[in-house]
């Protein structure tokens with residue numbers, strides 16, 4: 548379990564596996580959608596579905612273990628800002644794969660996970676056109692995926708700035724504790 552001095556290996560491993568994957572997925576997602584670069588779509592979906600399982604494990608662990616106790620007493624405002632950012636990050640990481648799956652699956656595009664067909668595409672045999680399975684929910688998924696993507700970028704930037712502030716200006720153990728030292 549986490550203590551004020553050290554974080555458990557599971558907390559640290561889950562944090563870094565998810566953090567690096569989410570940063571990569573934000574980059575891949577914006578790049579492929581802005582440039583309409585379709586060869587990346589199946590990779591993006593595959594990684595997103597697999598990391599979703601790890602994200603759920605993290606949520607379970609966070610509920611069981613509680614949030615990490617701050618390494619020292621911060622001003623209340625700083626503490627609230629950090630906690631709010633952690634909530635946005637953790638809820639955002641859960642909703643991104645769900646909304647992505649809603650968009651791809653219910654939009655009729657299908658979801659392949661490293662070649663395995665998890666949800667088949669829905670093409671109209673007569674016209675050869677992709678047809679949504681549920682247009683309204685697919686649109687909700689697309690809207691959430693895009694706007695939550697922007698919100699996550701802001702939250703990640705704030706979060707990294709906060710971690711650097713603790714390390715460089717406050718010179719406390721917040722970042723060191725998250726790298727297992």
Ligand code: HEM
Pocket residue numbers: 569572573574575576577578579580588591592593594595596598599643644645646647648650651658689692693694696697
């Ligand atoms: C791990 C979490 C994920 C993150 C952080 C993420 C992030 C993003 C971002 C930032 C975009 C560009 C914004 C947009 O056009 O919506 C995007 C696009 C997209 N994502 Fe994800 N994504 C994740 C998981 C998934 C999953 C699991 C799927 C489907 C199974 C998926 C399907 C898509 C699709 C199809 C697009 C292209 C949308 C378009 O071209 O209009 N994503 N993703």
Ligand code: HEM
Pocket residue numbers: 558562565566567569570609615616617618629633634636637640703706707710721722723725
């Ligand atoms: C290079 C980038 C990153 C650095 C340097 C970093 C650093 C840290 C540090 C030092 C903590 C501990 C805070 C404390 O003790 O109160 C932390 C916690 C946390 N970080 Fe990050 N982080 C990074 C990226 C991310 C990303 C991309 C996400 C989201 C996907 C994320 C989500 C979280 C969450 C939810 C916590 C709360 C504790 C937990 O649930 O593990 N981090 N991070």
